Amino acid sequence: MRLPGSKSISNRLLLLAGLSAGQTTLVDLLDSDDTQVMLDALRTLGCAIERDGDTTRITGLGGRAAVASAELFLGNAGTAMRPLTAALAVLACEHGGDYTLRGVPRMHERPIGDLVDALRGLGAEVDCLGQEGYPPLHLRGGRLDLGQPVKVRGDVSSQFLTALLLALPLACAERDVTIEVVGELISKPYIEITLNLLARFGIAVQREGWQRFVIPRGSRYQTPGTLPVEADASSASYFIALGAIAGVDAPVRIEGVGAGSIQGDIRFVEAAEAMGAVVSAEPNALEVRRGAWPLKAIDLDCNHIPDAAMTLAVMALYADGPCTLRNIASWRVKETDRIAAMACELRKVGATVEEGADFIRVHPLAQFRAASIHTYDDHRMAMCLSLAAFNGLQQAEPVPVRIEDPKCVAKTFPDYFEALFSVVRSEPRHIPVITIDGPTASGKGTLAAGVAARLGWHTLDSGSLYRVSALAARRAGVAPDDEAGLARVAAGLNLRFEGTSVFLDGADVTDVLREEAVGTMASQISVWPALRAALYELQCSFRRLPGLVADGRDMGTVIFPAAPLKIFLTASAAARAERRHRQLLERGISANLDSLRADLEARDERDRHRATAPLKPAEDALELDNSGMTVVESVELVLDWWLQRRPFDLLG
Numbered sequence: 330m331r332l333p334g335s336k337s338i339s340n341r342l343l344l345l346a347g348l349s350a351g352q353t354t355l356v357d358l359l360d361s362d363d364t365q366v367m368l369d370a371l372r373t374l375g376c377a378i379e380r381d382g383d384t385t386r387i388t389g390l391g392g393r394a395a396v397a398s399a400e401l402f403l404g405n406a407g408t409a410m411r412p413l414t415a416a417l418a419v420l421a422c423e424h425g426g427d428y429t430l431r432g433v434p435r436m437h438e439r440p441i442g443d444l445v446d447a448l449r450g451l452g453a454e455v456d457c458l459g460q461e462g463y464p465p466l467h468l469r470g471g472r473l474d475l476g477q478p479v480k481v482r483g484d485v486s487s488q489f490l491t492a493l494l495l496a497l498p499l500a501c502a503e504r505d506v507t508i509e510v511v512g513e514l515i516s517k518p519y520i521e522i523t524l525n526l527l528a529r530f531g532i533a534v535q536r537e538g539w540q541r542f543v544i545p546r547g548s549r550y551q552t553p554g555t556l557p558v559e560a561d562a563s564s565a566s567y568f569i570a571l572g573a574i575a576g577v578d579a580p581v582r583i584e585g586v587g588a589g590s591i592q593g594d595i596r597f598v599e600a601a602e603a604m605g606a607v608v609s610a611e612p613n614a615l616e617v618r619r620g621a622w623p624l625k626a627i628d629l630d631c632n633h634i635p636d637a638a639m640t641l642a643v644m645a646l647y648a649d650g651p652c653t654l655r656n657i658a659s660w661r662v663k664e665t666d667r668i669a670a671m672a673c674e675l676r677k678v679g680a681t682v683e684e685g686a687d688f689i690r691v692h693p694l695a696q697f698r699a700a701s702i703h704t705y706d707d708h709r710m711a712m713c714l715s716l717a718a719f720n721g722l723q724q725a726e727p728v729p730v731r732i733e734d735p736k737c738v739a740k741t742f743p744d745y746f747e748a749l750f751s752v753v754r755s756e757p758r759h760i761p762v763i764t765i766d767g768p769t770a771s772g773k774g775t776l777a778a779g780v781a782a783r784l785g786w787h788t789l790d791s792g793s794l795y796r797v798s799a800l801a802a803r804r805a806g807v808a809p810d811d812e813a814g815l816a817r818v819a820a821g822l823n824l825r826f827e828g829t830s831v832f833l834d835g836a837d838v839t840d841v842l843r844e845e846a847v848g849t850m851a852s853q854i855s856v857w858p859a860l861r862a863a864l865y866e867l868q869c870s871f872r873r874l875p876g877l878v879a880d881g882r883d884m885g886t887v888i889f890p891a892a893p894l895k896i897f898l899t900a901s902a903a904a905r906a907e908r909r910h911r912q913l914l915e916r917g918i919s920a921n922l923d924s925l926r927a928d929l930e931a932r933d934e935r936d937r938h939r940a941t942a943p944l945k946p947a948e949d950a951l952e953l954d955n956s957g958m959t960v961v962e963s964v965e966l967v968l969d970w971w972l973q974r975r976p977f978d979l980l981g
C-alpha cells in the first residue's frame with residue numbers, strides 16, 4: 330500500500346514555500362484537515378496556490394505578508410498554529426500587522442505559553458484572547474530586539490522551537506539570530522526534520538547539540554524549486570503493526586517511506602522489531618511480517634516517537650507480558666489527553682492498564698470484549714484502536730470493535746479505513762449486514778443509502794441487478810420467458826458500480842435502468858429460479874468491510890438470512906404511488922397517479938405470490954411503515970435499532 334504524505338513535512342514545506350520568493354512545487358503533499366488549514370492560511374496571507382493532481386504550486390510572499398491584518402482558523406493543527414504564530418509575530422514586528430489565530434475548542438486547551446513567552450521576550454506584542462498561555466492569540470506588532478539570544482522552553486512541545494527556527498530567518502538580515510533552549514527538549518527528532526527542511530531552503534542553522542541554534546546573518550529562504558514529500562512515518566506505524574500481528578504468508582508492503590526517511594517516527598520500526606516484527610527496509614519502502622507470536626513485551630522510553638508510540642499501546646494487547654511506554658507526558662496535551670483516553674478505551678476491550686503522569690503500562694489480553702470505542706476527535710485514537718479488531722488472531726471467536734466518529738482520521742489520513750480494508754480480510758459471516766426488504770416504491774433505496782452513509786458502509790441495490798439483467802437480456806435478444814437464457818445473461822454480466830452509477834459493458838446505464846419498461850421486465854424475469862440463483866453469488870460479494878446495507882425483496886429471507894438486523898419496509902399503496910408520481914414529475918416525465926397505483930398493486934401481487942422468493946417479511950424482521958415519516962426519521966429509527974442490536978455499550 331501507498332501512504333499519504335507526511336503531515337510534519339507537508340506543513341513545514343508549505344510555510345517555507347509561503348515565506349520564500351518565487352514558486353515552489355511540492356509533489357505528494359498530504360491532503361488532510363491539517364494541511365488544509367495551512368493552505369487556507371497561506372492563501373489568506375496572499376500566497377497563490379494551485380493544485381493539480383499530486384502537485385501543489387505555491388507562489389511565496391518573499392518575506393512579507395500581502396495583507397496587514399487577517400483572522401486565521403487553524404483547526405487542531407499544532408504544525409500550523411505554532412509555526413504561523415511565530416512567523417506572523419515576526420512579520421507584524423518587521424512590517425506592521427494585526428493577526429488573530431484561532432482553532433477548534435481543543436486547540437484552545439493546547440498550551441502555547443512557552444512560545445508566547447519567547448516571542449514577548451523578543452519584543453513581540455502577543456495577547457492571549459482567552460486563557461493566558463493558550464490560543465486564540467492576537468498578534469499586533471512590536472519592536473524586535475535580537476541583541477540577546479531568544480530563549481524558549483522545549484519540555485511541553487518541540488513545536489515551539491520548530492516555530493522559532495522556521496520564522497526567525499525573517500529577522501536575520503542584520504545579525505546572527507541565536508535561539509537557546511531552556512531546560513529539557515522533548516520530541517527531538519522533530520527538530521531534525523525542521524533543520525533538514527530549512528537546509529533545503531538554503532538556511533544552514535548552526536547548532537550546539539540541543540541547546541543552542543544559530544541562524545547565520547543574511548540567511549534567506551530560497552526555494553529549491555520542486556520537492557517531493559515523503560509518506561508519513563507515523564501513519565506507517567498502523568500498517569507496520571498490522572504486519573507484525575498478521576499470521577499470513579505475505580508481508581505488508583508499505584511504499585513511500587523507508588530507511589532513508591528524515592522523520593523520527595521511522596524509528597517505530599525498531600520498537601516493532603523489539604516486539605517481534607520482521608521488517609525489511611528499502612530506502613523508500615518497508616515490508617513487514619510476523620516474527621514472534623505472541624508479540625514480545627517491551628519497556629521503552631518513547632520520548633523520541635511520541636505519535637507512533639500510541640500504536641505500541643494497542644500492540645501491547647497481543648504481547649506476552651505487560652508493555653511499559655515511558656516519558657510520554659506530552660500525550661496529555663495533544664488532540665486529547667492521550668494517556669487517559671488510551672487507558673479508558675483499552676479497558677473497554679478488557680485490558681488491565683496502569684497509567685501515571687508520564688507513562689502507560691498495558692497488560693496483554695487473553696479474552697477481548699466487544700467494545701464501542703470513543704475517539705475524542707483524535708485521529709490516532711481511531712487508527713490505533715482499529716488494531717484491537719484483530720482479536721480473532723488471539724481467540725477462537727472474534728468480537729467486534731466499533732470505532733465511533735471514524736471520520737476524525739481526516740486530520741492526517743482521510744482514507745485510513747479504506748486503506749485498512751484494502752489489506753485485510755474478514756470472514757463474511759463477521760461482516761455486519763442490515764437488510765431492507767419491501768414492496769416497490771416503499772423508499773428502500775433512499776433509506777438504505779441514508780443508513781449506509783451514516784455508518785460508512787457499502788450498499789447493495791439488489792433491484793438494480795434484476796434491472797441490469799433485464800436490460801442485458803433485451804439487448805441480447807433473450808425473451809423474458811427464456812429462463813435458461815436469462816440465467817446465462819445474468820451469470821455473464823460485465824458490471825461495475827461507481828457510487829450510485831451502474832456501468833454495463835463499460836457504459837453508464839444508470840438512467841436507462843430507471844425507465845419503467847426496464848422495471849416492468851425486471852419484475853417479470855425475477856420470478857425465474859435459475860436467474861435468481863445466477864445472481865446469488867454476485868449479491869453475496871457485496872458483503873465487504875466494514876458492513877453492508879442491502880435492499881431488495883429477499884435480502885433478509887434468502888440472500889442474507891443470518892443478517893443481524895432485518896427491516897421490512899412498507900408504506901400504503903397511496904403513499905407509494907404519490908412518491909413515484911412526484912419523482913417522475915421531477916424528472917420531467919408526466920404520469921397518471923391512478924394508473925401508477927394500479928401498476929404498483931399489480932406488481933405487489935406478483936411479488937407476493939411468486940413461487941421463488943416471494944416478497945414476505947423475514948420472521949425476525951422489524952416492520953417499518955414509513956407512510957407518515959420523513960427519510961431522516963426513518964434513517965434515525967433504523968440506526969437506533971442497529972445500536973440496540975449491538976450491545977457494546979452495555980459491556981463497555
Ligand SMILES: O=C(O)C1=C[C@@H](OP(=O)(O)O)[C@@H](O)[C@H](O)C1
Pocket residue numbers: 336337338407408485486487488491515516519635636659
Ligand atoms: O513538529 C511536529 O511536526 C510535531 C511534533 C510533535 O509534537 P511535540 O513536539 O509537541 O511532541 C508531534 O507530536 C506532532 O504530531 C508533530
Ligand SMILES: C=C(OP(=O)(O)O)C(=O)O
Pocket residue numbers: 405406407408636663664709741
Ligand atoms: C500531536 C499531533 O498533532 P499536532 O501536529 O496537532 O501537534 C498528532 O498528529 O499526533
